[in-house]
Amino acid sequence: MTAKRAGTPHNLTLEQAGAVLAEEAARFASFGWMRGTSGNLSLVVDREPMRLAVTASGLDKGELTAADVVLVDQAGAAVGAGRPSAEAALHARVARVTGAGAIVHVHTLASVAVGRLRPGGIVFRNLEMLKGIGRSAHDEEVVLPVIENSQDMTVLGDRWEAAHDPGVPAVLVAGHGLYVWGADARAARHHTETVEWLLELELTGYQGAAPHPGSTAAR
Template sequence: MTTDISTFDLEEAGAVLAAESARFASFGWMRGTSGNLSVVVSRDPLRLAVTASGHDKGELTPSDVVLVDGKGAAVNGGKPSAEAELHARVAALTGAGAVVHVHTVASVAMGRRVPGGILFKDLEMLKGIGQPAHDVEVLLPVIANSQDMEVLGDRLEAARDPRMPAVVVAGHGLYVWGDTPRQARHHTEIVEWLLELELTGD
């Protein structure tokens, strides 16, 4: 199965998202029906395959996805995640090919502890998001939550650091992105590691 978004069809995208969701669910990052994932299947016009609303993310099948447009609205029926609009906004804003949203304890706890944003430096794991391990500070923004995805997207756009492919939504969880589903997965695992380190540090 290819992970080149230029050749994804909806069934392939669904299979990829089901596998990625099962992986994240196994870590306890998508408990119950929480969290959502997407992959870009077309750039012009922008179309994304997004995990369907209300499904256990550890038990998704390739058919449990919905095709949405650049505003997060379903194209061919189905009920996408309520946050599909934000996925589309991130894809358009950053050029990402895949977006991950997980509800991790570390992201919520650190968002409360450091509401102004979380700085990382002098850590080898920063290489996993394409940054030097030393002599640079990288900010993981924390933004206030909203049930209005346009408002939340505006906050994300205003706060994001181009060097950090992620933001924390206060009281909610973590949004992470990458060029491909695999890169988005790697970025998610790296950022979550960084958050867990900060949470357990002095």
């Protein structure tokens, strides 16, 4: 199958999409964000009808090859051979609702820990790194939604859609991990790295700490 890659003028076969996802997965695995066989990635390869290349289930994400992907439809069901990740249905729903071309799901320590601490959502403000998700670095409040986990992808998708903020390309699933998306694989990776940095900062308690008496923020 040949289809247009979201965010680029080029056409990709399923194998080419698999090569992109394998490269991205290896990078995330090197960060320790896809330990064991956890996590999954997807790339939209067609819109009409909706088709996504999704990493295959049960594989070490640091060792994927271009062949280790499954083509799925708009419901996340396999089209042809292979068994996609259990979360493929949520990937497909995110792609449909947001128009994203790529979705990343990682299990990071910071996302799990902060999700337990901030079940109502995580508020960020006055941080330069917010530019990494297209938001202002100053005088704007950005809330990363947190939703309750479920093994039922329809239930989880409903929770995500109810909490979804079009201005925030990510959601944290409490006790589970992080879903992030972007126009293409590169954008989704950059968004993921940005959101993970923000979560790691939150975990340090930096945002809740009192400013130093001599700082501009304290005046």
